[in-house]
Amino acid sequence: MIMQKELNLVPIRNQFSSFKRKFLGAQPVVDQEDAHSIGDAFPKVIFGLGNPGERYAGTRHNTGVDCLDFIDARYGDGKKRKKDQIVKTVRMAGQNIDLVYPSAFYNDGGSSLVKFMKKNGYTNSQLLVICDDIDLEVGDVRMRLLGGNGGNNGMKSIINHLGTQQFPRIRIGIGRPRSVSGKPIHHSEEVANWVLAHPDKRDRDLINTVLEEVAVSIEIGVTNGNEAAMNSLNTRVGGSDNGQ
Numbered sequence: 001m002i003m004q005k006e007l008n009l010v011p012i013r014n015q016f017s018s019f020k021r022k023f024l025g026a027q028p029v030v031d032q033e034d035a036h037s038i039g040d041a042f043p044k045v046i047f048g049l050g051n052p053g054e055r056y057a058g059t060r061h062n063t064g065v066d067c068l069d070f071i072d073a074r075y076g077d078g079k080k081r082k083k084d085q086i087v088k089t090v091r092m093a094g095q096n097i098d099l100v101y102p103s104a105f106y107n108d109g110g111s112s113l114v115k116f117m118k119k120n121g122y123t124n125s126q127l128l129v130i131c132d133d134i135d136l137e138v139g140d141v142r143m144r145l146l147g148g149n150g151g152n153n154g155m156k157s158i159i160n161h162l163g164t165q166q167f168p169r170i171r172i173g174i175g176r177p178r179s180v181s182g183k184p185i186h187h188s189e190e191v192a193n194w195v196l197a198h199p200d201k202r203d204r205d206l207i208n209t210v211l212e213e214v215a216v217s218i219e220i221g222v223t224n225g226n227e228a229a230m231n232s233l234n235t236r237v238g239g240s241d242n243g244q
Contacts, residue, residue, distance in 0.1 A: 038145045038166060039227030041125035043218060045098045046071070047113050049131035049154040051106050060174040061106055061195040063132040063207060067172070068099045070211040071218070085112055093222040109154040110161030124162055125226070128218065129169040131155060134195065136173030139206040141214060143170045143230040168226045170217075170233065172210055175203065 048064030056062050068088070072078065076090035076099070086101035098120070103112045117127065131154060136142065146166045149156035159165050177185045177194040185191065199207060213233065221229025 035145045035166075038125045038168060039230070040225050041123075042095075042225055043097065043128040043168065043221050043229070044095075044126035045100060045117065045120075045122050046128045046130065046218070047100045047109075047158075048102070049106060049109050049129065049152075049158075050102050052102050052104070056196070058198050059196050060132055060199055063172045063174060064130040065101060066207070067130045067170075067211050067214055068101060070208075071097075071215050072099055074215055085116060087116070093219050095222050097222065107153040108157050110157035110159070113158060114161040124164055124167040127167045128221070128226075129155070129158060129167065130214065131169065131171055132174045132195070133171035134174055134176050134191065136171060136175075138173050138175040138199070138203045139210060140173035141170065141210050141233060143168065143217070143233045145226060145230060168230070170214055172207065172214065174199065174207070 046068065048062075048066075048068040050056065050062035050065035051059075058066065071092075072088050072090055075092045075097075076088050078088075080086050080088050085103040088099040088101075090097050090099060100113060100116055102109055113127075116122075131152060133142075133150065133152070135150070145168050147169070148165060149159055150171070155169065158167075174195065177190055179185055185194075198204075217229045217233035220232045
């Protein structure tokens with residue numbers, strides 16, 4: 001059962017949606033902005049999916065957080081604000097950009113993010129989410145303007161709390177574990193161990209290269225809009241993604 005304290009963090013329409021899902025079955029998410037308007041928008045707040053605490057620092061599941069650290073090191077002053085959540089403000093292309101770190105565990109990533117956005121008046125089109133993607137090879141990266149959760153529980157939480165799939169996101173490949181014979185592994189326990197482990201040096205070097213490319217693309221987005229950032233980032237992997 002959902003606690004009242006948690007419900008207070010969610011828009012009223014989401015509470016009603018939760019009621020319908022519980023008693024009437026799954027309901028489609030109602031989108032409020034189209035891809036064109038999101039493509040024309042500029043990122044103002046960047047959220048990196050991951051787990052809070054030093055225990056998880058540098059693990060595959062914290063690749064989104066690693067990207068925030070990289071951006072902060074390049075554009076910020078290393079200072080953080082807010083008592084209940086780490087938020088760093090960097091200066092990028094002449095604009096102040098908020099970097100929001102997770103204060104809840106991965107699968108509940110949307111709760112504190114949406115609370116922060118509502119408090120500070122951010123819209124969905126101003127949000128950019130960065131996360132790891134187990135179904136992308138290490139070194140691959142994709143940006144989309146909207147879409148489903150792709151089996152990512154953290155992304156699912158964000159979509160549920162926002163009440164829409166219409167927000168930009170960047171997915172950074174961490175690869176899927178493979179058996180001795182080279183077949184991809186889908187067993188939940190082995191996958192969980194994989195994402196919560198640290199990548200080896202080869203994979204870490206590839207991920208670090210991607211983080212730099214992501215930072216450059218985000219700066220393009222701050223200057224020219226989300227669609228320009230998407231086209232810049234996706235071109236490196238053989239063609240742009242239309243965000244659908």
